Amino acid sequence: MITLLATWTFGVTLALVALGVFVSYRLFAFPDITTDGSFTLGAVTTTVLLVAGHDPAIATLGGAAAGAAAGACTGLLHAILGIEPLLSGILVTTALSSVNLVVLGRSNVPLAGTATLLDRAEAILLPATTAAGFGDAAAEAARLIVMLAAVGVAVLFLWAFFRTNLGTAMRAGGDTATMARALGRNTGLLTVAGLAIANALTALSGALVAQVQGFADVQMGIGMVVWGMASVFLGAALVGPVRLGGALVATVAGSITFRLLVASALRAGLHPDWLKAATALVVLAALVAPRLLTRRPQASAAR
Amino acid sequence: MLDVRHATVAFSAPGGPLVRAVDDVSFTIPAGTFVVVIGTNGSGKSTLLGAIAGTVRLDAGSIHVAGHDLTRWRENRRAQFVGRVFQDPRAGTAASLSVLENIAVAACRGRRVGLGWATPRRLRAEAAERLAAIQPGLEKRLDQPIGSMSGGQRQIVSLVMATWHRPELLLLDEHTAALDPASADRVVQATAKLVRDQKLTALMVTHSLEQAARLGDRLLLVHRGKIAVDVEGGAKRRLSPEDLTGRFDRLRRADQLDDPAARTLRDLYA
Numbered sequence: 001m002i003t004l005l006a007t008w009t010f011g012v013t014l015a016l017v018a019l020g021v022f023v024s025y026r027l028f029a030f031p032d033i034t035t036d037g038s039f040t041l042g043a044v045t046t047t048v049l050l051v052a053g054h055d056p057a058i059a060t061l062g063g064a065a066a067g068a069a070a071g072a073c074t075g076l077l078h079a080i081l082g083i084e085p086l087l088s089g090i091l092v093t094t095a096l097s098s099v100n101l102v103v104l105g106r107s108n109v110p111l112a113g114t115a116t117l118l119d120r121a122e123a124i125l126l127p128a129t130t131a132a133g134f135g136d137a138a139a140e141a142a143r144l145i146v147m148l149a150a151v152g153v154a155v156l157f158l159w160a161f162f163r164t165n166l167g168t169a170m171r172a173g174g175d176t177a178t179m180a181r182a183l184g185r186n187t188g189l190l191t192v193a194g195l196a197i198a199n200a201l202t203a204l205s206g207a208l209v210a211q212v213q214g215f216a217d218v219q220m221g222i223g224m225v226v227w228g229m230a231s232v233f234l235g236a237a238l239v240g241p242v243r244l245g246g247a248l249v250a251t252v253a254g255s256i257t258f259r260l261l262v263a264s265a266l267r268a269g270l271h272p273d274w275l276k277a278a279t280a281l282v283v284l285a286a287l288v289a290p291r292l293l294t295r296r297p298q299a300s301a302a303r
Numbered sequence: 304m305l306d307v308r309h310a311t312v313a314f315s316a317p318g319g320p321l322v323r324a325v326d327d328v329s330f331t332i333p334a335g336t337f338v339v340v341i342g343t344n345g346s347g348k349s350t351l352l353g354a355i356a357g358t359v360r361l362d363a364g365s366i367h368v369a370g371h372d373l374t375r376w377r378e379n380r381r382a383q384f385v386g387r388v389f390q391d392p393r394a395g396t397a398a399s400l401s402v403l404e405n406i407a408v409a410a411c412r413g414r415r416v417g418l419g420w421a422t423p424r425r426l427r428a429e430a431a432e433r434l435a436a437i438q439p440g441l442e443k444r445l446d447q448p449i450g451s452m453s454g455g456q457r458q459i460v461s462l463v464m465a466t467w468h469r470p471e472l473l474l475l476d477e478h479t480a481a482l483d484p485a486s487a488d489r490v491v492q493a494t495a496k497l498v499r500d501q502k503l504t505a506l507m508v509t510h511s512l513e514q515a516a517r518l519g520d521r522l523l524l525v526h527r528g529k530i531a532v533d534v535e536g537g538a539k540r541r542l543s544p545e546d547l548t549g550r551f552d553r554l555r556r557a558d559q560l561d562d563p564a565a566r567t568l569r570d571l572y573a
Contacts, residue, residue: 175397184382
């Protein structure tokens, strides 16, 4: 029961990464490698702020803000200096691996004995989950509720934001830059803002994961962008073509499903060392499958 | 009003000679005039249109719209005064957004965008009304992704978007060239109606001599980076597609006589 709940909690927390990748990759068609670095950045920033004795809420928001800054850097490299999306992300992530190490001071810092956002939430929710009959798993259930609430707020925020004038202009610019420019929009700035939002979500996920697992590690972000893409693809495959709200919910569902798949694979005997390779294979399959299944003529495939 | 003064755009291929795609071109379009621009391939008409829209930088000269000097303005800033419809419907509309969301972006053309709701009921009602007036049936498809519509329908929506707020200048860049004849005809009719109803100042580049003869108050024929023919009023109304074909033929013959080889031959036999 506890392991199952923990699997869910992890999947739900990482859904924030998937939502971030949804914003950068689906809305802006920007394959954003910064994700790997900003996930860690969110975790180390929050951990350092917590260890220094700051309020958990402030520490968590600080982590998200650091991620937003990292995303903005990648966006500026692309929008102002004209560097390719992939290369912009690689440059920022490479720089971030130094930044993360310097911020954290060493490669791994535990949060033992420090009050986290999770501890605070548990204190509030524990009576309720105990009363609901979760028994030994009451604490884990409380964590899951907190994470579900965080992801729910994120989905609502994104849904509402991307339906405002600014958000709609951002989606238009990400879809067809010529159209957005002809209507007066500075598409470079819109991309910077989009990547800031995407990486704020990713860093928020990192900040929460550090608090769930009780430590921050400079290696913890490796492979996150592929994880996010796997979740986005899986979510899209689960529901098919839908509008903005549906796509956001599908992305969360994709993340949880993927986490459950991974847990099942591990239980079935997959060696943890092979986990990232398996993730990459899932993304590859998701990229190739639609082409193999539909067999469109070349002309229409090259939009 | 559009005022183009001594506009020059020069390109040079690596190692090749400097080519003036637009060569010291000047013209003024008074407010409320519909001008049709034709020209041979490589004549410089697209470059001229790009220079007015802000996608091509002028090497010399200036561009004023409604009294504002736009010469140094970036493309997106010019959108304050200029509405555009592209040749490719996919360039002028965002496929994954609904028809109404595309219109919502156009309703903010040249203005600041804030955190107001993009598609309030008021906008929906007005969009339905305007689309129905120009092509009945489109108003029922406001919530469809615009990518699911035909090229002709997308161009109609593009026209409505470009003219949602009356632009000081409407630029139409061969906006029917990618369409089948029937759709092209509907788009041309919609264009003529919008230009007439809103008394727009418009510049339409076209490949169709039939459209060039039939539409507009004035015709510019661009050739080798210069305006070779400029007719308006009664002379423009009397133009037929055959006249224009004749003009093109004469320009092409003149080109051949300008050829260095032709000149050498002339010198020999003179």
